[in-house]
Amino acid sequence: MPTETDTMRDRFLDVTSRLLDEDPRLALVLADISAAGFARAAERHPDRVINVGIREQLLIGATGGLALTGLRPIAHTFASFLVERPFEQVKLDLVHQGVGAVLVSAAGSYDWPAGGRTHMSPGDVALLDTLPDWTVHVPGHPDEAETLLRHAVKDGDRNVYLRLSVHRNALARPVVPGRFLTVREGRRGVVLAVGPMLDGVLQATEGMDVTVLYAAGVRPFDAAGLRAATGAGAAADVVIVEPYLAGTSDREAHEALAEVPHRVLGLGVPRAEHRHYGSIDEHLAAYGLDARSLRERITLFLR
Numbered sequence: 001m002p003t004e005t006d007t008m009r010d011r012f013l014d015v016t017s018r019l020l021d022e023d024p025r026l027a028l029v030l031a032d033i034s035a036a037g038f039a040r041a042a043e044r045h046p047d048r049v050i051n052v053g054i055r056e057q058l059l060i061g062a063t064g065g066l067a068l069t070g071l072r073p074i075a076h077t078f079a080s081f082l083v084e085r086p087f088e089q090v091k092l093d094l095v096h097q098g099v100g101a102v103l104v105s106a107a108g109s110y111d112w113p114a115g116g117r118t119h120m121s122p123g124d125v126a127l128l129d130t131l132p133d134w135t136v137h138v139p140g141h142p143d144e145a146e147t148l149l150r151h152a153v154k155d156g157d158r159n160v161y162l163r164l165s166v167h168r169n170a171l172a173r174p175v176v177p178g179r180f181l182t183v184r185e186g187r188r189g190v191v192l193a194v195g196p197m198l199d200g201v202l203q204a205t206e207g208m209d210v211t212v213l214y215a216a217g218v219r220p221f222d223a224a225g226l227r228a229a230t231g232a233g234a235a236a237d238v239v240i241v242e243p244y245l246a247g248t249s250d251r252e253a254h255e256a257l258a259e260v261p262h263r264v265l266g267l268g269v270p271r272a273e274h275r276h277y278g279s280i281d282e283h284l285a286a287y288g289l290d291a292r293s294l295r296e297r298i299t300l301f302l303r
Contacts, residue, residue: 008145008164009106013037015146016074016104019153020045026074026153027066031059033077033106060086063101064093072102072153079105079121079163087127095131100157104149104164109244109269110283111166113276122269125218126248128161135160135177136219138195138243143172144216151177167196167243167280175216180225186210189237189302190229194218194249197241197289204294210302218242218249223256236262239298241289245269265301267294 006014013034019026020041027048028038035042035051042049048071052058059075059082066073075082082105083090094101107115109122128134135158139145145164152160155177173181180192183202186209193201194215205212211229215222230236236257240249246268253264267289274286284290288297 006142007166008139008142008168009034009166011142011146012076012104012106012149012162012164015149017041019150020048023072023153024048025070025072027071029059029063029066029073029075031056031077031081033081056081057086057089060089061093064089064097064099067094067099067101067157068097072100072157074102074104074153076104076106078107078119079109079124080107080119083124083127083161084121090128091131094159095133100159102149102152102160102162104162106164108163108165108167110280110287113278113280113283116277117273117275122244124163124244125161125242126245129219129248131159133159134219135217137162137177137217139164139175139216140169140195140198140214141172142168144175147175148177148216163195163244165196165243169196169199173198173214173216175214177217178220178222179217180222180229181214181216182211182229183214184210184212186212187231189239189298190226191239191241191298192226192249192253194240194242197243200284200289200291200294201241203291204298208295208298208302210298218252221249221252221256223252226253226256230257230260230262236260237265237302238262239265239267239301241294242266242268243289245271263301265297267297 063075137148247266
């Protein structure tokens with residue numbers, strides 16, 4: 001049962017275990033990560049819960065094979081091992097084969113600093129952007145993660161990436177896949193907060209005359225929602241705050257606003273590597289993504 005302290009990953013374990021009981025078309029492929037959490041599900045469904053061991057290329061290859069048989073497979077491991085390491089298999093065994101799966105990650109850009117660079121993947125969403133027709137969900141709360149997971153499983157045979165994180169917002173929002181949510185309205189610009197960045201953005205923009213949009217999903221990009229938020233003015237200023245590589249969604253915003261003069265500032269994890277362990281909060285501060293730094297950067301841009 002959900003609790004106030006469960007993480008997105010905890011919720012994923014619980015909900016997926018129940019979905020395996022309910023849906024005979026659903027399968028789960030693991031590469032050791034979270035295998036203990038699915039032990040009971042594996043006992044109940046040994047033909048549909050498969051642990052390939054620490055073989056991430058095989059993880060995606062097996063997922064693609066299961067999809068070819070008509071199953072709806074979920075593949076799960078850390079983001080760096082789910083998207084970056086087996087990217088060729090993602091490109092060929094899923095996209096090129098014309099089949100769909102649900103990729104569910106954990107430990108995204110800075111979730112586990114003690115794990116070092118091998119366990120950080122700030123470029124995952126940007127990498128998937130090189131492939132066609134992906135749905136990308138970035139929840140900011142375990143309740144949102146459950147909503148988006150259930151939607152992904154039922155989303156036909158599309159390829160879906162669900163990016164889970166330890167970093168989270170205090171409150172769940174009524175997210176709708178493919179739609180941005182207006183959290184605060186203003187006149188001097190639009191700040192789009194993605195997933196777990198919302199609380200920091202709300203704190204950073206307190207008292208500022210800006211609209212704050214919330215995105216728990218970034219692909220497909222809600223171009224109509226962004227255009228509506230900028231209003232009917234002659235120009236638009238947009239700041240996008242993402243928990244992965246800075247600028248990942250800039251092109252989407254430029255295309256959405258192509259008919260009006262506009263400026264876009266993309267904030268996120270920089271390309272330069274911070275060679276320190278530390279904590280999530282320390283990484284956010286180092287990247288300029290803490291509330292104080294965000295306020296300074298947004299204020300300077302809007303001037």
